[in-house]
Amino acid sequence: MSCLPNAIHFLTDDEKKVAIFVKPKVESVCATDSIESPGSTVLAIREFWLQPNSVVPFHVHGEKEKFYIFHGLGPLVVTIMRNGAICEYRMRDQDKLVIPPGCPHFLKYFPDTPPTPCKVLVVASSQDAKDISWQDGAD
Numbered sequence: 001m002s003c004l005p006n007a008i009h010f011l012t013d014d015e016k017k018v019a020i021f022v023k024p025k026v027e028s029v030c031a032t033d034s035i036e037s038p039g040s041t042v043l044a045i046r047e048f049w050l051q052p053n054s055v056v057p058f059h060v061h062g063e064k065e066k067f068y069i070f071h072g073l074g075p076l077v078v079t080i081m082r083n084g085a086i087c088e089y090r091m092r093d094q095d096k097l098v099i100p101p102g103c104p105h106f107l108k109y110f111p112d113t114p115p116t117p118c119k120v121l122v123v124a125s126s127q128d129a130k131d132i133s134w135q136d137g138a139d
């Protein structure tokens with residue numbers, strides 16, 4: 001059982017009416033140490049698209065995670081819980097955000113007009129999807 005909050009409690013009434021909860025399907029490209037760069041850090045680079053009105057439920061990673069938005073009018077709103085405080089970041093095209101390890105967070109994408117998909121690139125130090133804990137009911 002997860003002790004993460006439910007993202008639905010952080011949505012406005014209008015957002016709740018149209019929200020589509022998703023766990024992103026990701027395409028991964030992994031960079032590992034090699035003969036050319038021995039001892040380098042293993043990185044997982046994941047790309048996914050969020051359709052308008054998407055909500056990625058609260059989840060937490062054991063490693064640092066960095067988001068880049070490469071395409072989308074935005075805003076992509078990332079809500080992070082850190083040391084008992086709630087921080088909300090409104091990201092637009094080309095913005096970057098580092099999420100500290102162990103900080104629960106969720107994403108919501110309710111774009112301005114016109115509604116277009118948002119492409120997100122995530123760089124993380126783990127390749128294992130089992131390293132992610134999701135809020136209850138997110139399966």
